């Protein structure tokens with residue numbers, strides 16, 4: 001199923017998130033009352049569509065990863081490996097690393113899920129999504145990633161990927177979710193972040209050693225899949 005109803009006629013050129021959050025509209029309380037109903041509907045649709053998904057892993061990574069990048073290939077492999085291990089694969093439904101993981105999952109016969117987001121530059125769901133939902137609001141969509149997955153595999157990415165990664169880490173740190181493996185795939189890309197977290201953030205006392213231990217960095221797709229299987233079967 002792929003719903004494509006996120007556009008609001010009469011609001012061409014802006015997104016629902018902008019109308020909720022952007023300067024000039026923040027104090028628009030009259031419309032905000034009605035927005036609450038749309039936000040509620042988005043949660044209802046997400047919960048309704050994903051409730052029967054079964055064990056799933058979310059794969060994140062850059063929307064800009066090109067098909068000729070080694071990380072695109074790794075995305076395909078991780079999608080395939082997770083599907084072969086019995087997981088549904090959830091991504092942001094967009095291009096790049098998301099498309100790669102959806103493709104691997106679909107080609108392996110797994111359930112390939114895309115949680116798209118309404119953006120000013122519309123890209124639409126990638127063609128490898130079997131179960132697709134388009135969200136207007138980032139925060140509703142982010143709830144779905146965490147609620148319906150049992151762990152995250154994170155390929156190299158930018159701000160959107162960091163947002164998803166650090167939200168998961170914060171939820172684990174504050175024990176809002178427990179037993180939630182987070183694997184960073186690609187040591188050449190991620191090791192610098194790990195070094196900074198250890199040498200600067202941990203050294204400043206702003207995180208605990210246990211917080212750093214939440215993260216596994218690997219170059220092995222098999223190891224990433226194994227970490228998810230181990231947490232599922234524990």
Ligand SMILES: C/C(=C\CNc1ncnc2c1ncn2[C@@H]1O[C@H](COP(=O)(O)O)[C@@H](O)[C@H]1O)CO
Nearest residue numbers: 060061062063064092094123157158159160161
């Ligand atoms: C940039 C382009 C299209 C963007 N389309 C997206 N579609 C769905 N989800 C997206 C998109 N862009 C970002 N996201 C979310 O953030 C993560 C990737 O962000 P990053 O900044 O690229 O790392 C991703 O996991 C999505 O959930 C046109 O090429």
